[in-house]
Amino acid sequence: MVNGTIVNYYLHCKRQCWLFYNKVNLEDNSEDVHIGRILHELKNDDKQSEIAIDNIKVDKITNEYVVEIKKSDADMEAATTQLEYYLYVLRKKGIERKGKLQIIEKNVTDHKIHVIEYSSSMEQKMESLIREIETFLDEEIPPEAVLKKRCKRCAYYEYCFI
Ligand code: SF4
Known part of the structure; x- marks a missing residue:
């Protein structure tokens, strides 16, 4: 399920997506995941606990916004699409x-904020993306690295x- x-x-x-979906779990000590864990703890300190609705888990929901928190803007397309999915x-x-x-x-105190408005074109894009992902996840083997x-x-x- 997506x-x-x-x-x-x-x-x-796409390879990361396939490996994750197929539960190829690895013990990970990378800097990235470490920062992720710290962020998670910070969020919990702020009492901004994750909220789970069916198969989605959002960082925070207010009367106006669904809030997603990321530790870098390295892949804004992926982060934005994830939020659009929510x-x-x-x-x-x-x-x-x-x-x-x-x-x-x-080490950055000035946090960047991007606001996303829902639209009918976003809805169409998401419907077609979800179908595309479901078809991809049915593949027997992952794409090459x-x-x-x-x-x-x-x-x-x-x-x-390695
Ligand atoms: S190809 Fe690179 S980004 Fe993709 S799963 Fe492998 S290491 Fe991760």
């Missing part, structure tokens, strides 16, 4: 919100290249 993380990974790296799923349940993407970078700059920060780096 969820926000799968949408994000599909945009970021808006889409919530809208299907009658919950109408705008999206707010907050980038909380290490192609080394990119981002791979060094990925939990699957050793699995893919």
